[in-house]
Amino acid sequence: MKVKPSLLFTSVLTSLLAAAAPAFAAEAQTAAHPVAAIQDKETPAQRDARMAWWREARFGMFIHWGLYAVPAGVWNGKPIDGVGEWIMNDASIPVADYKKLAPQFNPTQFDAHAWVALAKAAGMKYIVITSKHHDGFAMYDSKADPFNIVQATPFKRDPLKELAAEAQKQGLKFGFYYSQDQDWTAPGGAAYKTGNHAPPTFHWDKAQDGNFAEYLHKKALPQLKELLTNYQPAPAVIWYDTPTKDMTPELASEFVALTNAHPNLIWNNRLGGGYPGDTETPEQHIPAQGFPGKDWETCMTMNETWGYKSTDTNFKSTEVLIRNLVDIASKGGNYLLNVGPDATGVIPAAEAERLREIGKWLDVNGESIYASGPTPFAGDHGSYSATEKTVGEGKPKWVPKWDWRATTKKGKVYVHLFEWPGTTLKLDTGKVKAKSAYLLADPQHAPLALKQDGKSLEVKLPEKPLDPIDTVLVLETGS
Numbered sequence: 001m002k003v004k005p006s007l008l009f010t011s012v013l014t015s016l017l018a019a020a021a022p023a024f025a026a027e028a029q030t031a032a033h034p035v036a037a038i039q040d041k042e043t044p045a046q047r048d049a050r051m052a053w054w055r056e057a058r059f060g061m062f063i064h065w066g067l068y069a070v071p072a073g074v075w076n077g078k079p080i081d082g083v084g085e086w087i088m089n090d091a092s093i094p095v096a097d098y099k100k101l102a103p104q105f106n107p108t109q110f111d112a113h114a115w116v117a118l119a120k121a122a123g124m125k126y127i128v129i130t131s132k133h134h135d136g137f138a139m140y141d142s143k144a145d146p147f148n149i150v151q152a153t154p155f156k157r158d159p160l161k162e163l164a165a166e167a168q169k170q171g172l173k174f175g176f177y178y179s180q181d182q183d184w185t186a187p188g189g190a191a192y193k194t195g196n197h198a199p200p201t202f203h204w205d206k207a208q209d210g211n212f213a214e215y216l217h218k219k220a221l222p223q224l225k226e227l228l229t230n231y232q233p234a235p236a237v238i239w240y241d242t243p244t245k246d247m248t249p250e251l252a253s254e255f256v257a258l259t260n261a262h263p264n265l266i267w268n269n270r271l272g273g274g275y276p277g278d279t280e281t282p283e284q285h286i287p288a289q290g291f292p293g294k295d296w297e298t299c300m301t302m303n304e305t306w307g308y309k310s311t312d313t314n315f316k317s318t319e320v321l322i323r324n325l326v327d328i329a330s331k332g333g334n335y336l337l338n339v340g341p342d343a344t345g346v347i348p349a350a351e352a353e354r355l356r357e358i359g360k361w362l363d364v365n366g367e368s369i370y371a372s373g374p375t376p377f378a379g380d381h382g383s384y385s386a387t388e389k390t391v392g393e394g395k396p397k398w399v400p401k402w403d404w405r406a407t408t409k410k411g412k413v414y415v416h417l418f419e420w421p422g423t424t425l426k427l428d429t430g431k432v433k434a435k436s437a438y439l440l441a442d443p444q445h446a447p448l449a450l451k452q453d454g455k456s457l458e459v460k461l462p463e464k465p466l467d468p469i470d471t472v473l474v475l476e477t478g479s
């Protein structure tokens, strides 16, 4: 009968309780862009329709796979600090030397069916894969530039074509990450600063010098066009990355002109040139409140690298990953969780194992995640770190408290109990009035004794949680 104080919470019912998915206050977009983007022109209803599958999905697979899987974090026998896909920049590898990796890349174990089946087993609803990362190597059959997996490697296959077909077969949405701005092997491509690379270009090899607009016209724009038109079905998502100041509104508008021809496409906020895109993309962290009124997606690694690194075994536990997914859903966002396949084409066993475990939890509790709305309760679950900063923005990082969270659907509140309160749960439910309660993991959904007295709710629980990571208590509110 003992109640943990952390589970005595104050709450407020908001209109969000009734919503199956967040209600989006359509922002009046000013069409001040050189080319008006789809977001500038569509009505709120059109936007809701375009974003519908994405808002329901909640959970997707990010795949960082490229030539960098060959060195796997080691160059000339030395382990290189930093994330695996940045090895060319971090180790200042000359263009010609980096290109020599291509003939060594022969991922014969790659199995599109198995990858998509793994994403599906994890309960993921979409996949976003690197079609070209900052190293400039295209992981697909590109006619626009020969530095690609079909022309430059012994593998000669187009894994993205195989994955697109499999995703369609297995009912998952499929999209492309594309590094439009940074390109370290194409003359004129941008480079972010690392180490002692000198401004203004931060290049480390003369072969990288050139004109940025020319690089866009010769490589990035033609490649985007290929990605948008050569794949069936056409990609559901384009995931841009790391825009620099060189991406002016005019240059960015040339990308927009291409994507505008694909009215169902969703693209993120990383194009540059002042285009907000569709989605906010916090990286490696979950913001305190999410982005109320906006579509947002936290992308995160399972260990400490996006691209495969043989030495990185610092994997998050399944418990952490499931609770992250719940935390994000409780704030109305999506979780884009990364895997980094190795150079043979295999997703590391530690990643696959965790994904299958998440899938088992979702098999039972998915109803509380997919198409769910955010918490109806006020109050924070955490505090800002005094020392840790967020990636990119450098703001104080939100450090969550793993006590409980809530998600909603019409007529239901799902209370995710991370900490088990014992045999009596006491909640201050504000205006939420529970009529009945049961545990989602109980196959019988046997009603639990409850007493609702004004704002105070008491629910009788079994002694032990049904799931040590997150036992979901369903409160039926009837409206």
Ligand code: FHN
Pocket (backbone or CB within 6 Å): 083, 085, 086, 241, 242, 283, 299, 306, 392
């Ligand atoms: O530089 C990249 C990094 O390699 C990785 O692709 C992530 C994924 O969001 N994006 C950039 C850093 O923000």
